Amino acid sequence: MKDKLEKNVASLFSRRYCVLTGSGTAALFCIFNALELSEGTQVLYPVNTCETAVNAAVFAGLKPVFLDVDMKTFNLPEQKIIQLIKNVNIPVVVGTHLFGQLMDLQKIEKQLAANKAILIEDSAQAYGGEINSKKAGQIGFASIISFGPGKLLDCSGGGAILTDSEEFHQKICRVANSLQNNPQIKLEMRQKMMREMFVLGKQALTPKAFSEKRQEI
Numbered sequence: 001m002k003d004k005l006e007k008n009v010a011s012l013f014s015r016r017y018c019v020l021t022g023s024g025t026a027a028l029f030c031i032f033n034a035l036e037l038s039e040g041t042q043v044l045y046p047v048n049t050c051e052t053a054v055n056a057a058v059f060a061g062l063k064p065v066f067l068d069v070d071m072k073t074f075n076l077p078e079q080k081i082i083q084l085i086k087n088v089n090i091p092v093v094v095g096t097h098l099f100g101q102l103m104d105l106q107k108i109e110k111q112l113a114a115n116k117a118i119l120i121e122d123s124a125q126a127y128g129g130e131i132n133s134k135k136a137g138q139i140g141f142a143s144i145i146s147f148g149p150g151k152l153l154d155c156s157g158g159g160a161i162l163t164d165s166e167e168f169h170q171k172i173c174r175v176a177n178s179l180q181n182n183p184q185i186k187l188e189m190r191q192k193m194m195r196e197m198f199v200l201g202k203q204a205l206t207p208k209a210f211s212e213k214r215q216e217i
């Protein structure tokens with residue numbers, strides 16, 4: 001069941017690979033571990049992001065740093081991210097779409113890469129949306145989504161990592177395995193959540209259903 005769900009979710013987001021996790025937080029935690037960053041590496045978040053997303057960095061031994069948001073979009077101001085990382089060594093940016101509003105991450109993807117910063121897209125609050133013909137969940141080196149309470153597809157918990165890199169996908173699988181008994185974060189998606197996702201997903205995991213649900217919210 002897990003393999004089939006992972007394939008379906010990857011294809012829904014037009015990504016090559018998906019790994020289901022116990023939560024969106026676990027998905028970020030797994031990504032940070034798989035990136036093999038040294039302790040205390042700075043990770044950029046919007047100041048108003050969900051605190052559990054920040055815990056993922058703390059649990060992985062990294063240092064979260066925060067940037068204020070644009071008062072019109074309540075998301076990170078793209079150009080300010082670039083200014084900041086040019087001056088301060090911040091190797092990882094968690095590009096977070098908040099409250100269903102999509103950031104224009106494509107605008108800064110190349111500049112981030114030129115400054116050797118890795119873009120991780122947090123689409124927990126925005127999947128189902130699209131920007132410049134790209135889906136939330138399809139942008140950046142890797143993306144995370146959440147199936148937690150209140151999310152677009154609420155399975156009472158669960159999350160996913162999406163990426164196009166075969167090498168990174170393999171690393172994620174290895175890391176997820178090795179961290180299975182981690183006391184801080186439940187890495188694996190529970191069978192109950194997967195069953196719920198399987199049933200709900202048939203109706204809910206379609207572009208049409210995403211769009212209707214977003215209108216409703």
Ligand SMILES: Cc1ncc(COP(=O)(O)O)c(C=O)c1O
Nearest residue numbers: 023024025050052053124146148
């Ligand atoms: C933006 C954002 N990122 C990550 C998460 C973490 O997801 P989860 O609750 O599945 O751990 C949340 C949860 O609310 C969120 O809003």
